[in-house]
Amino acid sequence: MSDFDRLFAAAAAARAKAHAPYSKYHVGAALLADDGNIYAGCNIENAAYPEGWCAETTAIGHLVMGGARKIVKAVVIAARIDHERVPGGRFCTPCGGCRQRLSEFAASPSTEIWAADPDGASQHFTMAELLPAGFVLET
Template sequence: MAKTSTDQALFEAAEAIRAKAYAPYSRFHVGAAILADDGKIYAGCNIENAAYPQGNCAEASAISAMVAGGGKRITRIYVTGPGAAPVTPCGGCRQRIREFADLDVEIISHGVDGTPLVTTLAQLLPHSFGPEFLPK
């Protein structure tokens, strides 16, 4: 499925954490694995809550793990979910990724029964607003 050994490692990490997702309401289990600037892989899964807005997406959980682990920047991210259609980050997660990734960072979105979709952050979030627009 994955084209490189890095993508294979990211896919495996995303799938391993996806198995731990807490999704009793949607039953849509998602895993995300980030390759960070420190060379480590950080993974996260979606965690639902009966009060829906209180849940966490897999990408947000992976970003939290990266920051907690000492990583600063996302260099590649792999998202897995069920079905054949690519499971792409939601709009909020695209903006979260934008905070920690350059626009040319590749995001691999994979419905595990289908073919992975490889896009850049710029393609998923065109004309985006990022931290460089704010005064330092």
């Protein structure tokens, strides 16, 4: 089974647990970490919408709590619960905040990120393509 297939399955399982009563937009993310494990998460909305957790944020939290520190590859599956596609037929890429979060944990600018729909169609990006001028603190 390919990395994409393994990540897609984990992201789909996470997406099935999404709590999105306000937007009806269910998202699952799965991250392949430098430790070889897959960490997944879903979006979790609350009544103070749009406050809540994005799927990528939840997955990064699991990655950190699992002891990993770098993302090698990622898959994000997003669609309304009725499987309605993103307007214009394009895939939903991570939001700006999640692009920054993913960038901070990405193994390199060439880290692979796939935006997918629930049927398995996807579009491939590198981290540098998603966030070409990300904020970086010098430490």
